[in-house]
Amino acid sequence: MSPFNAIFLLASFLFIGLAFVRSVEEKAAANDLISDICSHTNKPAQCEAALRSDPGSAKADLKGLGHISIRVSKKSAQATLQLITALSKGGKDPSIKGTLAACSEYYDDSIGNLDDTESALNAGDYLSMSAHASAALDGPADCNDEFEKPTAEPPELKKASEDVEIRISALLVITNRLVGGGNN
Secondary structure (H helix, E strand, O other): OOHHHHHHHHHHHHHHHHHHHHHHHHHHHHHHHHHHHHOOOOOHHHHHHHHHOOHHHHHOOHHHHHHHHHHHHHHHHHHHHHHHHHHHHHOOOHHHHHHHHHHHHHHHHHHHHHHHHHHHHHHOOHHHHHHHHHHHHHHHHHHHHHOOOOOOOOHHHHHHHHHHHHHHHHHHHHHHHHHOOOOO
16 A cells, blocks of 8 residues: 555544544534533423434534424424313313313414514524513413313323423523523
8 A cells, every 4th residue: 555545544534533523522512402401491301302302403502402492392382282172172071161262372372472482583583582482481381370270170281281381491491591692
């Protein structure tokens, strides 16, 4: 083997090795960012599972995780709204129909606020993003409050609302970092 080929081969291995190490470091940094964000929520393990469910999360920076958290929050809120509709049509307990109607409105508002959160993130308006994300969290909380009255909350709705709250709480952590100038 000529000296040129040997040097070329060695340089190639070195380049491939460095690219691999950088890839591993990028994934570790994204994973550390997710862990750090979720450590500031009430349910870190569920938060991490929700954010990591998106394949793009492994390499996402803070803004990318913002988009991901909006997507998973909106998907969860839409699924909960569908559950509310199904429970309303199920008619097992007619005394909760009015409460479910109120919950439906709260979740419609939450979904609208999540849409506004996405628009604010795209515009780089992190203060508006924070306000809309906070307002989006009101939907599940207000729905839960409705059931503190004489009617009992269906367990599947309670669980679904908790899932939405977990996802939006991650969004709020991300939003607060963006407002504070974090750019990881």
